[in-house]
Amino acid sequence: MSGDWQRLDRRVVPVAALFMAGVAVLAGVPTTVGIADGERWGAALAWTLPGAALVIALGVAVEWLRLRTTRYRVGPDRVELHSGVLVRTRRSLQRDRIRTVDLTADPLLRVFGLVAVRIGTGEQAAEGTVALRGVPREAGDALRRTLLDRASATPTADGALAALDPRWIRYAPISFVAPALGVAAFGGVMQVADWFNRTEGVIGLAIDLLSGLPLLGAIAVLAVAGLVVGVVGALGLFVEMWWNYRLDREPGGTLRVRRGLFTTRSISIEEERLRGVDVVEPLGARLAGAARVDAVATGMTTKPEDAKSAHNTLLPAAPRAVAERVAADVLREPVSPIEAVHLAPHPVAARGRRLRWALAAVVVGELPLVVLGLLLTDVLLHIAWVTALVAVPVAVALAVDAYRSLGHGLVGDYLVTRSGSVRRSTVALQRRGVIGWTVRQSVFQRRAGLATVLATTAAGAGAYAIRDVGTGTGLDAAESAVPGLLAPFLEQQPVTAPA
Amino acid sequence: MTTGTADTAAPPSSTRLRPPRNAVDRRAIGWWTTNLLLLFAAPVVVLVVLGVLIAPARFWLVAPAVLIAAVGLVAVAALPRWWFRVHRWEVTDAAVYTRTGFFWQEWRVAPLSRIQTVDTRRGPLEQRFGLATVVVTTASAKGAVTIPGLDHALAADVAEQLTETTQATPGDAT
Numbered sequence: 079m080s081g082d083w084q085r086l087d088r089r090v091v092p093v094a095a096l097f098m099a100g101v102a103v104l105a106g107v108p109t110t111v112g113i114a115d116g117e118r119w120g121a122a123l124a125w126t127l128p129g130a131a132l133v134i135a136l137g138v139a140v141e142w143l144r145l146r147t148t149r150y151r152v153g154p155d156r157v158e159l160h161s162g163v164l165v166r167t168r169r170s171l172q173r174d175r176i177r178t179v180d181l182t183a184d185p186l187l188r189v190f191g192l193v194a195v196r197i198g199t200g201e202q203a204a205e206g207t208v209a210l211r212g213v214p215r216e217a218g219d220a221l222r223r224t225l226l227d228r229a230s231a232t233p234t235a236d237g238a239l240a241a242l243d244p245r246w247i248r249y250a251p252i253s254f255v256a257p258a259l260g261v262a263a264f265g266g267v268m269q270v271a272d273w274f275n276r277t278e279g280v281i282g283l284a285i286d287l288l289s290g291l292p293l294l295g296a297i298a299v300l301a302v303a304g305l306v307v308g309v310v311g312a313l314g315l316f317v318e319m320w321w322n323y324r325l326d327r328e329p330g331g332t333l334r335v336r337r338g339l340f341t342t343r344s345i346s347i348e349e350e351r352l353r354g355v356d357v358v359e360p361l362g363a364r365l366a367g368a369a370r371v372d373a374v375a376t377g378m379t380t381k382p383e384d385a386k387s388a389h390n391t392l393l394p395a396a397p398r399a400v401a402e403r404v405a406a407d408v409l410r411e412p413v414s415p416i417e418a419v420h421l422a423p424h425p426v427a428a429r430g431r432r433l434r435w436a437l438a439a440v441v442v443g444e445l446p447l448v449v450l451g452l453l454l455t456d457v458l459l460h461i462a463w464v465t466a467l468v469a470v471p472v473a474v475a476l477a478v479d480a481y482r483s484l485g486h487g488l489v490g491d492y493l494v495t496r497s498g499s500v501r502r503s504t505v506a507l508q509r510r511g512v513i514g515w516t517v518r519q520s521v522f523q524r525r526a527g528l529a530t531v532l533a534t535t536a537a538g539a540g541a542y543a544i545r546d547v548g549t550g551t552g553l554d555a556a557e558s559a560v561p562g563l564l565a566p567f568l569e570q571q572p573v574t575a576p577a
Numbered sequence: 578m579t580t581g582t583a584d585t586a587a588p589p590s591s592t593r594l595r596p597p598r599n600a601v602d603r604r605a606i607g608w609w610t611t612n613l614l615l616l617f618a619a620p621v622v623v624l625v626v627l628g629v630l631i632a633p634a635r636f637w638l639v640a641p642a643v644l645i646a647a648v649g650l651v652a653v654a655a656l657p658r659w660w661f662r663v664h665r666w667e668v669t670d671a672a673v674y675t676r677t678g679f680f681w682q683e684w685r686v687a688p689l690s691r692i693q694t695v696d697t698r699r700g701p702l703e704q705r706f707g708l709a710t711v712v713v714t715t716a717s718a719k720g721a722v723t724i725p726g727l728d729h730a731l732a733a734d735v736a737e738q739l740t741e742t743t744q745a746t747p748g749d750a751t
Contacts (some may be wrong), residue, residue, distance in 0.1 A: 515684075521679075551590050567672075569595040
């Protein structure tokens with residue numbers, strides 16, 4: 079890689095033109111239909127076409143300016159980026175601080191053979207990131223190799239750690255994505271109908287179609303329709319996100335995830351900044367015996383949009399045995415610490431807390447129904463007791479399961495802690511990655527002799543909790559995990575007469 | 578293979594955290610009291626003024642004001658003294674150790690070797706009371722440890738001492 083100043087690829091301008099054209103069509107069609115009101119098409123087009131042309135022209139102009147004003151240089155010690163039209167910013171990253179080089183290519187960029195490159199130092203602030211949207215694919219790959227390939231102290235076993243098994247798609251429909259997409263689909267239909275002023279028409283059509291059925295039947299048909307749409311959507315989303323998925327270990331000690339059907343992504347994680355793994359089992363996947371593996375690494379972006387695109391996921395939901403093997407391989411351990419560990423259960427008082435939370439949640443949910451039912455109509459009261467009949471056992475089951483999920487333990491170099499029912503998460507955190515402790519205790523926890531012990535770390539979520547552990551046991555575990563750190567602040571409670 | 582430390586049948590451990598050695602400055606009570614007074618006074622004043630101006634809605638504006646004022650008075654009378662008793666801090670050669678909160682008590686330990694920056698912060702009210710807050714950040718997104726309500730000269734000393742120790746430690750504290 080030469081040390082000269084370089085520009086983005088000129089093809090970003092047509093990309094921007096096409097993108098703005100898409101925006102213009104999306105915004106322009108409903109507007110035209112709205113203005114035309116079914117007859118005056120000529121007049122409507124006379125308004126919207128120049129508008130669309132203006133939008134496209136503006137987009138192209140801005141992109142051209144961005145192309146002209148952006149330049150970057152990869153020097154021997156630093157990566158520099160000069161950018162900005164009105165406000166010039168100059169950013170300079172030290173090369174030995176660079177921790178991530180991620181490549182993303184959405185369909186538009188791919189058509190033109192471009193990728194977006196994101197170079198990060200792992201600092202939380204935006205100052206630690208250089209984003210180059212629109213460099214040729216080969217140049218992006220070269221950047222990734224140049225910036226991440228440094229002399230590694232340990233000889234590494236390279237090669238594929240995991241690749242997509244098409245059968246994993248069976249775990250996609252049982253995630254929470256499916257019902258969410260189903261509901262979103264109804265919303266989408268109503269939105270489109272609203273653009274064309276056909277809301278009543280669509281509702282009328284639905285009523286006509288379902289008029290032959292009793293109320294419960296109609297509700298069931300709608301629910302099934304929503305579910306089918308949701309399942310199809312979840313399958314589609316899985317294919318788009320995980321197509322061609324591969325997890326590789328590359329020379330220089332880098333883990334690389336490649337995936338995506340339309341938008342391709344390449345995410346690199348330096349092993350040096352890996353502090354552990356998080357084996358996540360959403361309820362549906364857990365019932366089907368599957369688990370997902372997330373990386374716990376420093377310098378991962380913690381922005382919500384990245385969380386949605388599963389930025390730190392090393393393995394999508396896959397059979398548990400595969401997840402355990404990938405976790406072990408990623409950590410370079412013969413056996414995954416999560417499999418090897420003996421998790422100590424937490425005091426029974428923690429179960430009482432979970433049961434009280436669960437029942438309180440049911441009460442809060444039912445309260446409006448009961449109050450309105452008493453004030454207005456008995457129907458609501460009937461709905462309330464019927465739903466309570468279902469909700470109470472579910473809540474109790476989830477609470478008991480959440481209690482059974484609780485546990486912590488030490489194995490080798492790892493502190494392992496597990497919690498959660500709807501989203502059960504088992505974190506194996508390297509003990510050298512623990513950079514402090516936080517102990518929290520509410521008044522209720524104090525009475526029950528419980529505490530929540532959080533290991534703070536530079537990686538991932540910033541802190542991983544041993545929830546509702548017996549106060550003494552939790553502190554002892556923290557002290558054995560990082561010997562010497564907590565010891566000066568611990569004391570033995572004076573022994574009281576046995577109860 | 579397994580080296581689990583705690584066992585199912587293990588007797589409950591009697592380990593607990595001892596309180597940090599130092600209390601915060603006594604003037605912190607005045608600072609917290611003023612803070613709470615301002616916090617509660619603002620909605621009360623707004624509601625009362627509106628109540629005086631808008632005669633028809635007077636009851637519905639003044640009643641919440643009285644309620645907020647009552648809660649506020651209890652808080653102002655009790656909370657600062659309470660906080661003064663539980664807020665404690667300590668800096669050893671190896672770590673910063675703090676305790677805060679009553680209803681949700683929180684102990685924090687940050688080893689000096691993992692500290693990234695040390696700042697002192699002085700809001701306008703703190704300046705009036707001659708106080709400062711020491712903010713110790715670590716590489717964790719949840720790791721900032723704050724020691725509020727220190728005499729500002731003491732806070733500057735603590736910050737300086739921490740900064741010197743931290744700079745002497747190599748590595749990027751992750």
